[in-house]
Amino acid sequence: MRHKFxxxxxxxxxxxxxxxxxxxxxxxxIVSIDSEVLDESRELIIxxxxxxxxxxxxxxxxxxxxxxxxxxAHAAGTLDLLSxxxxxxxxxxxxxxxxxxxxxxTPTHDESYDQWGISGGADDFLNFIxxxxxxxxxxxxxxxxxxxxxxxxxxxxxxxxxxQSRPEMFQAYFAFSPxxxxxxxxxxxxxxxxxxxxxxxxxxxxxxxxxxxxxxxxAFERYKELLNTSNREGxxxxxxxxxxxxxxxxxxxxxxxxxxxxxxxxxxxGAVIEEGVTAIQQYYKDVSKKYGYNAKPSxxxxxxxxxxxxxxxxxxxxxxxxxxxxESYPNKSDGYDSLADGYEAAGKLNKALEMRxxxxxxSYKENVENNALKTRLDNLQQKISGDQK
Amino acid sequence: MRHKFxxxxxxxxxxxxxxxxxxxxxxxxIVSIDSEVLDESRELIIxxxxxxxxxxxxxxxxxxxxxxxxxxAHAAGTLDLLSxxxxxxxxxxxxxxxxxxxxxxTPTHDESYDQWGISGGADDFLNFIxxxxxxxxxxxxxxxxxxxxxxxxxxxxxxxxxxQSRPEMFQAYFAFSPxxxxxxxxxxxxxxxxxxxxxxxxxxxxxxxxxxxxxxxxAFERYKELLNTSNREGxxxxxxxxxxxxxxxxxxxxxxxxxxxxxxxxxxxGAVIEEGVTAIQQYYKDVSKKYGYNAKPSxxxxxxxxxxxxxxxxxxxxxxxxxxxxESYPNKSDGYDSLADGYEAAGKLNKALEMRxxxxxxSYKENVENNALKTRLDNLQQKISGDQK
Numbered sequence: 001m002r003h004k005f006x007x008x009x010x011x012x013x014x015x016x017x018x019x020x021x022x023x024x025x026x027x028x029x030i031v032s033i034d035s036e037v038l039d040e041s042r043e044l045i046i047x048x049x050x051x052x053x054x055x056x057x058x059x060x061x062x063x064x065x066x067x068x069x070x071x072x073a074h075a076a077g078t079l080d081l082l083s084x085x086x087x088x089x090x091x092x093x094x095x096x097x098x099x100x101x102x103x104x105x106t107p108t109h110d111e112s113y114d115q116w117g118i119s120g121g122a123d124d125f126l127n128f129i130x131x132x133x134x135x136x137x138x139x140x141x142x143x144x145x146x147x148x149x150x151x152x153x154x155x156x157x158x159x160x161x162x163x164q165s166r167p168e169m170f171q172a173y174f175a176f177s178p179x180x181x182x183x184x185x186x187x188x189x190x191x192x193x194x195x196x197x198x199x200x201x202x203x204x205x206x207x208x209x210x211x212x213x214x215x216x217x218x219a220f221e222r223y224k225e226l227l228n229t230s231n232r233e234g235x236x237x238x239x240x241x242x243x244x245x246x247x248x249x250x251x252x253x254x255x256x257x258x259x260x261x262x263x264x265x266x267x268x269x270g271a272v273i274e275e276g277v278t279a280i281q282q283y284y285k286d287v288s289k290k291y292g293y294n295a296k297p298s299x300x301x302x303x304x305x306x307x308x309x310x311x312x313x314x315x316x317x318x319x320x321x322x323x324x325x326x327e328s329y330p331n332k333s334d335g336y337d338s339l340a341d342g343y344e345a346a347g348k349l350n351k352a353l354e355m356r357x358x359x360x361x362x363s364y365k366e367n368v369e370n371n372a373l374k375t376r377l378d379n380l381q382q383k384i385s386g387d388q389k
Numbered sequence: 390m391r392h393k394f395x396x397x398x399x400x401x402x403x404x405x406x407x408x409x410x411x412x413x414x415x416x417x418x419i420v421s422i423d424s425e426v427l428d429e430s431r432e433l434i435i436x437x438x439x440x441x442x443x444x445x446x447x448x449x450x451x452x453x454x455x456x457x458x459x460x461x462a463h464a465a466g467t468l469d470l471l472s473x474x475x476x477x478x479x480x481x482x483x484x485x486x487x488x489x490x491x492x493x494x495t496p497t498h499d500e501s502y503d504q505w506g507i508s509g510g511a512d513d514f515l516n517f518i519x520x521x522x523x524x525x526x527x528x529x530x531x532x533x534x535x536x537x538x539x540x541x542x543x544x545x546x547x548x549x550x551x552x553q554s555r556p557e558m559f560q561a562y563f564a565f566s567p568x569x570x571x572x573x574x575x576x577x578x579x580x581x582x583x584x585x586x587x588x589x590x591x592x593x594x595x596x597x598x599x600x601x602x603x604x605x606x607x608a609f610e611r612y613k614e615l616l617n618t619s620n621r622e623g624x625x626x627x628x629x630x631x632x633x634x635x636x637x638x639x640x641x642x643x644x645x646x647x648x649x650x651x652x653x654x655x656x657x658x659g660a661v662i663e664e665g666v667t668a669i670q671q672y673y674k675d676v677s678k679k680y681g682y683n684a685k686p687s688x689x690x691x692x693x694x695x696x697x698x699x700x701x702x703x704x705x706x707x708x709x710x711x712x713x714x715x716e717s718y719p720n721k722s723d724g725y726d727s728l729a730d731g732y733e734a735a736g737k738l739n740k741a742l743e744m745r746x747x748x749x750x751x752s753y754k755e756n757v758e759n760n761a762l763k764t765r766l767d768n769l770q771q772k773i774s775g776d777q778k
Contacts, residue, residue: 074463
């Protein structure tokens with residue numbers, strides 16, 4: 001199927017079925033891990049992507065989500081919708097439920113907030129994630145070495161603190177309404193130095209803020225200014241002030257944009273796609289090196305390159321690109337649908353028909369919306385029977 | 390716990406735990422229903438709220454969601470986060486998966502879009518919902534007779550068409566990026582007349598649009614103008630043009646606002662809450678009559694009234710209001726926490742301690758974030774042991 005750069009009306013076709021066999025997309029499991037570092041048991045709510053158990057040759061990025069119980073369902077739901085359209089990567093989500101929130105998320109002890117319980121345990125909590133949680137997840141699930149830390153409020157403070165103190169731990173950091181005001185804005189004592197270091201910083205950071213005031217907002221603005229002065233090679237970030245959201249909804253509203261922007265930080269430009277498959281493959285080799293994980297050329301980029309060839313009426317190249325994409329992503333119904341587009345444009349209607357049938361059949365296993373596949377199959381069948389009259 | 394109207398810093402306390410026993414909030418089930426009206430089997434993805442199986446005396450509103458497979462997870466996730474903060478009602482979600490999308494969502498046959506398959510079956514589809522689906526859901530689940538129809542794109546067109554042609558079927562209608570351009574804007578042939586009728590229209594409508602152009606946008610603007618001319622008593626609506634969202638993400642982004650605004654359409658004003666419990670109870674009697682369902686006085690409104698009394702240092706009234714709320718909502722940990730606030734303010738520390746322990750114990754069964762409950766229990770225990778020295 002042709003994606004992206006499409007006018008709204010054509011996008012509608014994304015959604016136009018036959019008898020479906022619905023399943024709930026993805027699965028959630030509860031796991032407990034005994035932490036020696038924290039001297040307590042920690043509960044995890046883990047979400048595995050749609051078809052995780054079928055795509056046994058696929059490994060996934062991991063989203064580590066603090067305030068797990070609160071943020072798990074909306075993060076999983078947002079990711080589900082976006083990944084259906086290729087607007088976010090499919091990921092394993094590890095929601096960490098709280099034991100002592102104020103302790104785990106704060107880098108220092110601030111006695112003004114002792115009513116929230118003891119504070120200043122962020123280093124221990126990051127030790128737990130680094131030495132116990134990540135190894136546990138990596139040994140029990142198919143992960144690809146790309147990991148994101150996501151937090152809201154005090155959890156957002158933790159994300160920024162983790163970026164500054166342990167940039168090697170994650171590839172991306174999400175900080176929704178971060179409490180950068182904590183302990184007289186102690187986070188800033190290292191921020192300027194960190195952001196002006198000469199070394200490359202191959203990381204992505206997303207920070208947002210809602211309709212909030214006081215030091216919550218002013219510390220966000222202060223951090224934003226610092227970010228704008230950073231020249232660190234490889235570092236990309238986005239900040240978003242959305243006054244239509246409250247403190248309590250900035251993680252919900254921001255998650256969508258954070259996922260999309262984080263994916264953008266990994267994507268080839270239109271110019272690279274225009275150059276064709278070899279350039280795209282080289283791009284992903286560079287991405288793999290830059291972020292330290294095995295970045296497979298994205299389905300969508302290769303698919304675009306195929307449609308670029310199709311537009312130039314270079315049918316053989318288009319068909320060859322689409323076919324290679326079905327080989328790289330054999331469980332993706334859309335790949336066969338694109339290949340069918342190639343055959344149909346080249347006038348090879350019977351081969352196109354075969355691929356449209358295959359796309360539809362796979363879509364049921366893949367558990368995706370397939371109205372458009374069905375309609376295009378119907379249309380092609382009518383075209384073939386019309387030709388034969 | 391004190392809610393709403395709180396500055397950001399105090400809101401943080403919402404999130405500050407002890408050993409939790411995490412569960413995945415809510416449960417999803419797949420159900421099939423044979424439709425005589427449509428002469429086909431339809432699959433439903435149903436989400437039951439957190440604690441549905443425990444709160445056996447509670448009945449819930451129902452959200453009927455078209456394009457079910459696509460929109461199920463994000464709608465459930467958004468609702469989960471918002472309902473944790475009392476910013477949306479807990480609901481049963483019925484996702485209807487597609488068979489022939491273009492057929493079911495369009496009120497007329499438009500031959501210009503025959504490539505999407507046959508169109509014009511909206512009346513049949515609404516007959517199916519009215520005569521088969523709603524009775525099926527109402528007889529199998531604990532529903533409270535308040536129902537919402539939600540749709541995106543062509544599904545949004547269906548929502549608006551259902552409002553105009555069958556306003557009795559639902560209490561609220563969500564239309565995200567509705568395809569109001571369909572068949573030369575045929576939806577407008579009845580819109581002006583419908584919106585200017587003299588009868589009351591006790592309904593809520595939410596319509597949004599993203600960064601879209603052409604007739605998609607202009608038809609939205611045209612409908613918005615018509616809405617602004619409507620004087621129908623009881624009718625409330627919100628429209629939102631959010632150019633930061635694309636056609637594909639308006640349902641994801643808009644769901645949060647739609648849930649919040651729909652709840653606002655049912656809520657008593659601050660003035661009513663200020664008047665106290667009797668006024669709130671009368672308000673909900675009126676709401677029940679207006680929308681035709683049994684609207685229980687909201688936990689949050691009564692809780693506010695309790696804190697209003699507490700602010701006036703009218704401890705007996707506050708305690709009495711908080712206690713009545715625990716009787717109405719016996720499974721809600723927050724109710725006991727508020728009652729503890731009442732006792733603590735009145736200097737009845739041992740009774741407060743008992744309620745804080747009860748709040749914490751119930752929070753584990755309730756499966757909610759409980760850091761703040763734990764911290765307040767700790768603080769009270771310290772206060773009591775300090776007093777005793």
